[in-house]
Amino acid sequence: MSISARAATAAVVGVLGVVVAGALVAAHLTPASAPTPTRYAVRVGTDTCGAGWPGGGGARSGTQTLRIENTSVAGIEVQLVDPADGAVFLDAEGLGSGAAHTYRVRLARGDYRFRCLPADGEPETGPVIHVHGAAHVAGAAPGIVPVTRADLIPAAKSYGDWIEGRLPVLLADVRALDADVHAGDVAAAERDWLTGHREYEQLGAAYGAFGDDDTAINGLPASGRTALDDPHLTGFHRLEALLWSGAPVTRALAPADALVAAVTHLQQAFPDSRVDPLDVGLRSHEILENALQFEVTGRSDAGSHTTLATIDANVDGTEHALEPLRGILRTRYPELAETERALRSLRTEVETHRRSDGSWQALGDLDGSAREHLDAALDRALELLAPVAAICQPRRTS
Structure with missing residues (x-):
């Protein structure tokens, strides 16, 4: 059938974020509820990528509540990735200058790092962070190697x-x-x-x-x-x-x-x-x-x-x-x-x-x-x- 708009599919691919059940789906953009031990304020920009995660004491497996703030003067895309193969566990697209959104992603034990892709700058990567705890977490994001x-x-x-x-x-x-x-x-x-x-x-x-x-x-x-x-x-x-x-x-x-x-x-x-x-x-x-x-x-x-x-x-x-x-x-x-x-x-x-x-x-x-x-x-x-x-x-x- 003929139709000029693609509104229905835009809902699927327009605001991608957290990797859940093996697929990239829309991120949670609503404010988190009461603070928990796995809630972190994460700063990203041209001079920092992932500062504040996991903060003091290290990260534990389970749901990570990440309030990501763009401290730069331009838009930025932020990914939480596997340092070994680049598999993406979270993708925060189109984070504007000075903007902050809260995302949630469930992680199993393993190594992770943030990758920051400024709209007008060179990519940056944050430090490798080891998440401690359970190797198998129900509903954990499996990570997907990006398609080019x-x-x-x-x-x-x-x-x-x-x-x-x-x-x-x-x-x-x-x-x-x-x-x-x-x-x-x-x-x-x-x-x-x-x-x-x-x-x-x-x-x-x-x-x-x-x-x-x-x-x-x-x-x-x-x-x-x-x-x-x-x-x-x-x-x-x-x-x-x-x-x-x-x-x-x-x-x-x-x-x-x-x-x-x-x-x-x-x-x-x-x-x-x-x-x-x-x-x-x-x-x-x-x-x-x-x-x-x-x-x-x-x-x-x-x-x-x-x-x-x-x-x-x-x-x-x-x-x-x-x-x-x-x-x-x-x-x-x-x-x-x-x-x-x-x-x-x-x-x-x-x-x-x-x-x-x-x-x-x-x-x-x-x-x-x-x-x-x-x-x-x-x-x-x-x-x-x-x-x-x-x-x-x-x-x-x-």
Whole structure:
């Protein structure tokens, strides 16, 4: 689906901080409660990095409450890292001049140090601090080795190559649909529409990844309009509304031709644009997030009632987006195997509603129990995929 903003995913990757349960998630920015023996005032800047932690008496394992104050005149990023391999346990991004925020991170026994990355200065590292106490602490941050842009370039290329390889298939699909429309064969057009739409929906075009081509191919009607009466709507959903409404097939001639032209342009333009390495980590989460926003709510159904087929294609797309990231995630995300199981469970749940003749049950026809199972499976997959975007966000190390 086409959408210009990325507000939903910004919540995942915009304010990253503490490493919890194997993934970077939002830091605690609220003031701490009553002082405890593990509460420290930490100063960072161009002339100091981590002063005040652990203070006198050394640090103990468990939850560390760190009020980090930027004493410099510019913004700074502060990381708590493993001195041996640079794994990040806490990442305080965008700490402005003179600003102070409180963060909490749970640590097991081991060596740690602060790394300070001023916006306009050279990186600094603080002294190595040994945290005493338990070697195993429930809920302790495991630390994640930062992902760099260089790490993501091969993944982005692999994903882009896969998409490029599917575009000729998509073009053949929409040409078949166009031929059906010109032949006046509505039944064949409906079948080929579904084939082409499923092909497109697995390509990871969520949140405008293909720009204007996505709008032309798979856009939604304007606010207050339907896919049938929006004169500016083109693409799959315009054709869907026309084919399934019983409108004269001649009304679908121009939209079918336009869809072929739009897919042809996408195939020609994509090799010069590809997928930005900075975005590749988002795709594996955004595709199903898009399904939740548009498919499950029924907003994208223009009359075919093939929402479940679309969600099934979105699961395919998610798995393809995740594939080139597995090498990066294997050592950074302990829940990777569980994430893959959740995707398989979601696929199984969706495909229970596929009939023996290949047709799909309408989403609106699911009973309460079936809908609850579908929603739960989708929610679980999204929950596990969200950290992937955060882990794969490139981070500064120098």
